[in-house]
Amino acid sequence: MKKIVMLVLVTALALVAIGCQPQKTTLDVTGSDTMVNLGAALAEEFMKTNRNIEVAVSGGGSGAGVAALIEGRTNIAQSSRDLRPEERTRAAARGTLHEIIVGWDGLAVAVHPSNPVNELTLAQLGQIYRGEVRNWKELGGNDAPIVILSRDTTSGTFVFFREFVVQERGQKRDAEYHPDTMMMPSTEALYQEIARNPNAIGYVGLGFLRPTIKTVGIKADDASAAVLPSVESVLAKTYPLARPLYFFVVGELTGALKTYVDFVLSDKGQQVVRSLEFVPIR
Amino acid sequence: MLLITALIFAFLVQQSWPFIVEHVSLEFFTGDRWLPVSLPPVFQIRGFLVSSAMITALAIVVGVPFGVLAAVSLAELLPHGISVVFRSIFEVTAGIPSVVFGFLGLKLVAPAVADFFNLPTGLTGFSAGIVLSVMILPTLISLSEEALRNVPREYAEASYALGASRWQTIWRVVVPTARGGIAAAVLLGIGRAIGETMTVLMIAGGRLATPGSIFDPMRPITALIASEVNNAARFSVQYHALFTAGLMLFLITLAVNAVAASVIVGKKGR
Numbered sequence: 366m367k368k369i370v371m372l373v374l375v376t377a378l379a380l381v382a383i384g385c386q387p388q389k390t391t392l393d394v395t396g397s398d399t400m401v402n403l404g405a406a407l408a409e410e411f412m413k414t415n416r417n418i419e420v421a422v423s424g425g426g427s428g429a430g431v432a433a434l435i436e437g438r439t440n441i442a443q444s445s446r447d448l449r450p451e452e453r454t455r456a457a458a459r460g461t462l463h464e465i466i467v468g469w470d471g472l473a474v475a476v477h478p479s480n481p482v483n484e485l486t487l488a489q490l491g492q493i494y495r496g497e498v499r500n501w502k503e504l505g506g507n508d509a510p511i512v513i514l515s516r517d518t519t520s521g522t523f524v525f526f527r528e529f530v531v532q533e534r535g536q537k538r539d540a541e542y543h544p545d546t547m548m549m550p551s552t553e554a555l556y557q558e559i560a561r562n563p564n565a566i567g568y569v570g571l572g573f574l575r576p577t578i579k580t581v582g583i584k585a586d587d588a589s590a591a592v593l594p595s596v597e598s599v600l601a602k603t604y605p606l607a608r609p610l611y612f613f614v615v616g617e618l619t620g621a622l623k624t625y626v627d628f629v630l631s632d633k634g635q636q637v638v639r640s641l642e643f644v645p646i647r
Numbered sequence: 648m649l650l651i652t653a654l655i656f657a658f659l660v661q662q663s664w665p666f667i668v669e670h671v672s673l674e675f676f677t678g679d680r681w682l683p684v685s686l687p688p689v690f691q692i693r694g695f696l697v698s699s700a701m702i703t704a705l706a707i708v709v710g711v712p713f714g715v716l717a718a719v720s721l722a723e724l725l726p727h728g729i730s731v732v733f734r735s736i737f738e739v740t741a742g743i744p745s746v747v748f749g750f751l752g753l754k755l756v757a758p759a760v761a762d763f764f765n766l767p768t769g770l771t772g773f774s775a776g777i778v779l780s781v782m783i784l785p786t787l788i789s790l791s792e793e794a795l796r797n798v799p800r801e802y803a804e805a806s807y808a809l810g811a812s813r814w815q816t817i818w819r820v821v822v823p824t825a826r827g828g829i830a831a832a833v834l835l836g837i838g839r840a841i842g843e844t845m846t847v848l849m850i851a852g853g854r855l856a857t858p859g860s861i862f863d864p865m866r867p868i869t870a871l872i873a874s875e876v877n878n879a880a881r882f883s884v885q886y887h888a889l890f891t892a893g894l895m896l897f898l899i900t901l902a903v904n905a906v907a908a909s910v911i912v913g914k915k916g917r
Contacts, residue, residue: 548866554849562768
């Protein structure tokens with residue numbers, strides 16, 4: 366008899382304890398690997414002053430994030446690239462589609478520190494990645510084959526670079542990366558190869574830049590000056606290889622979701638953006 | 648077990664069907680353009696098939712001699728105490744996660760390969776094949792050793808009675824008798840090598856073009872599926888195309904295992 370009473374009391378206490386916790390809303394944010402650290406930092410800063418909202422951030426690639434948004438598995442899709450037409454249609458079918466720019470990213474072009482080439486025009490970069498220029502000596506460098514590195518097809522960075530550089534902002538709609546391009550499974554793998562290989566060239570987001578590699582100055586065209594990638598040069602709009610970072614949301618922007626988005630776009634949120642070496646929206 | 652395999656096969660076919668029906672043509676097998684992002688997307692798997700074949704072939708060509716030699720040593724040559732130690736070492740190797748092998752390949756094998764062969768990059772099918780050969784050694788060794796141990800002692804004794812030396816007995820009597828089992832071990836090693844994903848994803852180089860030589864960077868089928876399936880929007884063309892590639896892999900592995908099974912049965916029937 367005593368044991369049953371104890372059991373009932375303990376269970377009741379446990380239920381009361383659970384029930385007494387404040388109701389927590391959870392927001393799921395998923396998508397771009399470029400933005401995953403940024404997303405996590407924003408979430409952390411936000412949750413300091415909003416204890417009843419939990420923001421869970423995960424990566425997997427812009428493509429994965431958008432797919433999750435379309436399937437209703439996430440509240441916010443982080444993306445380092447724009448939506449494709451069929452993605453936009455499918456997302457809009459689920460409700461009002463919000464495409465919110467939360468920051469900007471510069472894409473740095475990296476080479477081995479021993480590479481004598483210091484600057485490239487956007488056109489030359491396109492020629493390299495389309496395989497039209499195959500040897501560094503054609504660019505004033507060493508007589509060595511260019512080893513082209515890229516992210517793989519699921520990366521938003523890959524998609525952006527393809528449209529912006531390989532296809533020259535949509536002017537060469539049929540152009541593709543040269544089949545000899547090596548697709549690295551992650552930014553880390555790309556770094557490893559650039560650090561080891563004197564003839565490699567690759568692209569990395571500003572937020573992932575390291576002092577141990579060398580970045581190439583980019584010239585918008587033959588007549589412009591070469592600009593090195595940095596938060597300042599992207600803000601000043603002098604660095605040509607820059608792209609917006611998005612939050613995609615479907616449905617009503619209310620409640621916890623609206624609070625979070627407002628935070629990200631506020632000065633405090635934008636400070637976080639800046640602190641991670643991304644470029645704020647203003 | 649058969650039911651599970653059949654279910655897996657049915658699932659693969661079901662998920663590939665939309666692609667197979669609408670888009671598969673000869674070009675699927677003969678072309679090497681894989682462009683999931685383009686409009687319209689293009690899916691051709693020749694590059695991946697050739698890559699898988701090349702890397703597996705290298706793993707076998709390097710792994711089998713060492714594997715058989717090691718198996719012979721364990722079964723016939725080494726004293727019992729030492730062979731126990733070596734057998735344990737091989738078993739431990741079998742348990743090392745493939746991502747660790749991938750990491751070792753990245754840090755040790757790839758740079759060495761690039762320097763030794765004067766290649767533009769060390770991330771090649773060759774590096775992946777070498778690491779794979781080490782990964783399949785435990786399978787090769789344990790199965791080959793079992794085959795060797797199954798050779799009746801009377802064969803060896805008859806050989807000695809006829810005046811043959813230890814060496815002659817091993818290489819002209821015991822090993823040839825065990826060749827059925829060794830062949831089965833090799834075939835299972837092939838199956839293991841074809842299916843390896845993590846290691847090749849990290850080391851093989853990720854180049855989509857059909858490789859011209861083993862020293863080119865390349866992308867086997869497993870690496871293709873691993874890198875894209877997570878992000879393909881469910882039920883998109885890319886999703887179905889990836890499943891079709893997976894189906895190809897499944898069929899090839901099934902064929903290899905079927906041959907292995909018939910070889911084992913054939914051997915026992917003798």
